[in-house]
Amino acid sequence: EVQLLESGGGLVQPGGSLRLSCAASGFKFSTYVxxxxxxxxxxxxxxxxxxxxSGGRTNYADSVKGRFTISRDNSKNTxxxxxxxxxxxxxxxxxxxxxxxxxxxxxxxxxxxxS
Amino acid sequence: xxxxxxxxxxxSASVGDRVTIxxxxxxxxxxxxxxxxxxxxxxxxxxxxxxxxxQSGVPSRFSGSGSGTEFTLTISSLQPEDFATYYCLQHNTxxxxxxxxxxxxxx
Numbered sequence: 001e002v003q004l005l006e007s008g009g010g011l012v013q014p015g016g017s018l019r020l021s022c023a024a025s026g027f028k029f030s031t032y033v034x035x036x037x038x039x040x041x042x043x044x045x046x047x048x049x050x051x052x053x054s055g056g057r058t059n060y061a062d063s064v065k066g067r068f069t070i071s072r073d074n075s076k077n078t079x080x081x082x083x084x085x086x087x088x089x090x091x092x093x094x095x096x097x098x099x100x101x102x103x104x105x106x107x108x109x110x111x112x113x114x115s
Numbered sequence: 116x117x118x119x120x121x122x123x124x125x126x127s128a129s130v131g132d133r134v135t136i137x138x139x140x141x142x143x144x145x146x147x148x149x150x151x152x153x154x155x156x157x158x159x160x161x162x163x164x165x166x167x168x169x170q171s172g173v174p175s176r177f178s179g180s181g182s183g184t185e186f187t188l189t190i191s192s193l194q195p196e197d198f199a200t201y202y203c204l205q206h207n208t209x210x211x212x213x214x215x216x217x218x219x220x221x222x
Contacts (some may be wrong), residue, residue, distance in 0.1 A: 049211060050211070100211075101161075101205055102151070102206075105160065106158065
């Protein structure tokens with residue numbers, strides 16, 4: 001069974017940084033594209049970023065380009081999202097996803113950007 | 116970026132009703148579209164991929180159709196557990212984009 005467990009969320013001040021992690025199990029992590037999707041409180045879903053299986057190719061939403069960095073450690077079956085220069089509008093639940101087509105989802109981790 | 120226009124934004128329906136939700140893409144995306152269901156307080160769940168393929172374990176009352184720019188999600192006979200918000204996602208061109216969502220409520 002695919003399991004995705006996000007961690008690293010919390011309260012951070014505007015301009016601050018946070019690193020999210022996603023521990024994956026139940027599938028061969030190193031062969032899958034992985035993604036992040038977020039959802040602001042009471043709002044719809046927003047695609048954030050994707051990384052290919054080797055980690056050599058990435059893509060980002062315009063809203064986070066230049067501030068967020070997706071990466072992975074295939075030896076530890078873990079996906080990361082480094083978030084810098086955080087803004088209030090980055091406040092959301094962040095979901096880790098298996099595949100570029102979002103086949104499976106974690107339960108999410110809440111990020112709140114506020115002073 | 117490709118815009119996904121989903122309609123309606125909300126609807127009220129009764130158990131047993133046939134429900135149809137539409138997504139329109141601002142440019143052709145072949146069949147690179149998925150449909151997702153989200154219940155309050157839960158993570159989304161994929162129902163349909165490649166516009167019309169049913170995700171394993173999803174009831175057959177859910178179906179998807181379309182290609183190019185027009186797509187539909189149909190629930191043939193609405194069940195109590197289907198009251199939720201539904202989203203489409205285009206995965207043809209980066210950045211991928213979601214529709215705004217359709218909330219299906221009890222009439």
